[in-house]
Amino acid sequence: MKLAKRLDRIKPSATLTINAKAKALKRQGTHIINFGVGEPDFDTPIHIQEAAIKAMRDGQTRYTAVSGIDELKDGVCELMRKDYGLSFSRENVLISCGGKHALYNLFQALLDPGDEAILPSPYWVSYPDLVELAEGVTVAVPCPEESGFKLLPEQLENAITPRTRLLIMNSPSNPTGAVYSRSDLEALAEVLIPHEEILIVSDDIYYRILFDGAPWVNFAMIDRRLRERTFIVNGVSKSSCMTGWRIGYLVGNEEVIKGATKIQGQSTSNPTSIAQWASVAALKGDQECVAQMTRVFERRRDYVMDRLGGIPGVKCPRPSGAFYVFPNFSAYYGKAADGRIINSSLELADYFMERAHVAVVPGIAFGEDRCLRFSYALSMEELKDGFDRVADALKAMK
Ligand SMILES: Cc1ncc(COP(=O)(O)O)c(C=O)c1O
Structure with missing residues (x-):
């Protein structure tokens, strides 16, 4: 079927793609920590x-x-x-x-x-x-x-x-x-x-x-x-x-x-x-729910920054809003992981998904290949588990 050329010039949303991948693994019974989410983890008030x-x-x-x-x-x-x-x-x-x-x-x-x-x-x-x-x-x-x-x-x-x-x-x-x-x-x-x-x-x-x-x-x-x-x-x-x-x-x-x-x-x-x-x-209507959610995100931001601070070689400015961090992992590029050399955000994101069952969005989707995006619209338990997994996966790189 001949399709319009316009379609060749646009990409499917990378964040939606990573979420689909994580969901597919979840359906197979794998416990994924999905740092790829782009939405608050709270119900509509x-x-x-x-x-x-x-x-x-x-x-x-x-x-x-x-x-x-x-x-x-x-x-x-x-x-x-x-x-x-x-x-x-x-x-x-x-x-x-x-x-x-x-x-x-x-x-x-x-x-x-x-x-x-x-x-x-x-x-x-x-x-x-x-x-x-x-x-x-x-x-x-x-x-x-x-x-x-x-x-x-x-x-x-x-x-x-x-x-x-x-x-x-x-x-x-x-x-x-x-x-x-x-x-x-x-x-x-x-x-x-x-x-x-x-x-x-x-x-x-x-x-x-x-x-x-x-x-x-x-x-x-x-x-x-x-x-x-x-x-x-x-x-x-x-x-x-x-x-x-x-x-x-x-x-x-x-x-x-x-x-x-x-x-x-x-x-x-x-x-x-x-x-x-x-x-x-x-x-x-009542805006207290918004203030409450923001306080929760702020506490999570603090936790996530502590965890990132404990990973050698990772650099990350402290976010002042939203619910994402964008750490620079390029210190790990050039290292071997499970028999291959990691050289890009796509490869590192894939390695995290396969080895640690952690979904993150490769920074290249946002125009910066040295970084990965982590959303912290996740519970504290998931954040802890997720960063434990990431730290272990990075330790295994040589
Ligand atoms: C920066 C930015 N602008 C706009 C949107 C789109 O929001 P909506 O879901 O209302 O279309 C998003 C959603 O992720 C976003 O991150």
């Missing part, structure tokens, strides 16, 4: 579940407006006021089927063939493919662990060309957990402000999962001129443990929101009505 049931009983089971229900848009505007200190109206909001869908619609609405998107690397796996699907060009800028995996102003300046259209920011970051402080952003803003043609995508999907009392901040919040050029992508997936419900949103310039809505109108139409009503409860 009960009050959100109840809101979905009520919506069904109330007959909220039909098409809604393509861009989402007013009640949820109002919830997003309220959240923008409360958590961001920014004032938006319904016309600035598009509700989509997850944060990924919001990004897809945005790139389709903004990018022409050959337009460049600057992407600090390591990056979330899907950005380059989403840019590619919009016929844009990703300009990845390596941000090594020495600079805390963060983009520096001179790197940004050097990456800008006449074709630059977008800068994609993700803080707290997947895969590194790095968080840009106000002063980090202010330094980058000095570079961005004169380049009025460059728009900013702020993927804030982990914004509630912040540690050490760090305040929430993004580009739109630090300078009025950047606020007009920033598109906020967020959603309920991570902060409200609703990954399966598929609700995300895009906030920004009304004209662009209209364009993105047009794309959504000819693909999915509205996101699921019931999930939208559940998301109203997620945004407007």
